[in-house]
Amino acid sequence: MADFTIREYKNRDYDAVRRMFGEGMMEHLPATGTHLLKLFQVQFFFFISFLGVLFVSQSYLLSLVTLAILFLAGRWQLNKEFQEYVEQCKREDLLDIEKSYMANDNSCFWVAESNDRVVGMVGAQSALLSNEVMTLRRMSVARDQRGKGIAKALCRKVIDFARQRGYKTVSLETSMVQYAAQRLYENMGFRKTSVQILPTLFGKFAKFSVLTYEFKIHD
Ligand SMILES: CC(C)(COP(=O)(O)OP(=O)(O)OC[C@H]1O[C@@H](n2cnc3c(N)ncnc32)[C@H](O)[C@@H]1OP(=O)(O)O)[C@@H](O)C(=O)NCCC(=O)NCCS
Structure with a gap:
């Protein structure tokens, strides 16, 4: 039997929800770094920097140190991008969760609770300019x-x-x-409807795409 329950958000969940959102986002940093390292332009930049320093200094050691510094600088910048995104979300709907989700009838926020601890979260909001599309947000x-079916239960809550x-x-x-998340939504019956490059400087440079998924309740 499930050892968690799903209930509506209460003000006392505020800190736990914001913390869980930040942690959930930051854990995608390594996968994003790996994606970046596979890009031709990134590999080319590292290669040219290595050769340039080698040519000028005639030192393999200095060239390798330069590579290490560039790698660490890249990691620092990526971390900053992620932190800024998390902070931005915390200034948007997650700033006043009660007002953003609980104040009207067409939006809601739920948490999963286990042993008096918040262990999962999700929000539902009517899409802007549409009364036909509900958006699922902030799943974590x-x-x-993980692996206990909590996300599936939260997903079902939003669909219902x-x-x-x-x-x-x-x-x-x-x-x-x-x-x-992609496996979760696909297994829940969502279909991928678009793949678009994130419209930011980072998104364009990193060829970082955002996927849209839709679940049809009825036509
Ligand atoms: C995505 C996430 C919400 C899944 O939570 P979860 O409670 O572990 O998911 P569930 O146990 O309900 O699993 C549901 C399905 O998701 C998929 N899934 C979950 N974890 C997976 C993993 N590590 N690898 C592949 N598929 C996975 C599986 O299809 C699984 O169904 P199955 O067990 O029948 O195969 C969780 O990994 C998470 O919080 N990630 C960080 C934040 C995030 O990425 N949120 C999504 C925002 S869009």
Whole structure:
């Protein structure tokens, strides 16, 4: 039997929810770094830098140290990008969760609770300018509680909520490096409807795509 329950968000969950969101996002940093290292332009930049320093200094050691410094600088910059994204989200809907999700009838936020601890979260909001599409947002499950079906239960909650309110579709966005999330949504019956490069400087440089998934409740 499941050792967790799903309930509506309460103000006392505020810190746990914001922390869990940040942790869930930051754990995609290594996969993003790996993706970057596979890009031709990144490999070319490292190669040219290595050769340039070698040519000028005639020192393999200095060239390797330069590579290490460039690698660490890249990692630092990536970390900063992720931190900024998390902070931005915390200034948007996650700043006042009560107001963003609980104040009207067409949005809601749920947490999964186990042994009096918040172990999962998800939000549902009516899409801007549409009364047919419900968006699923901020799905995250505590790392030590994964693989127990918590995300599936949270997902079902959003679908049921949308169905009860007469919405036709549940839509969500995830990224190319969120592999577990992609499997989760595909297994839940969501279909990938678009893949788009993130419209930021980082997105364009890193060829970092955002995937949109949709679940059809009815046509
Ligand atoms: C994605 C996430 C929410 C899944 O949470 P979870 O509670 O472990 O998921 P569940 O136990 O409900 O598993 C549901 C399905 O997801 C998929 N899945 C979950 N973890 C997976 C993994 N590590 N690798 C591949 N598929 C995975 C499986 O299809 C699984 O179904 P199955 O067990 O029948 O095969 C969790 O990994 C997470 O919080 N990640 C960090 C934050 C994030 O990426 N959120 C998504 C935002 S769009």
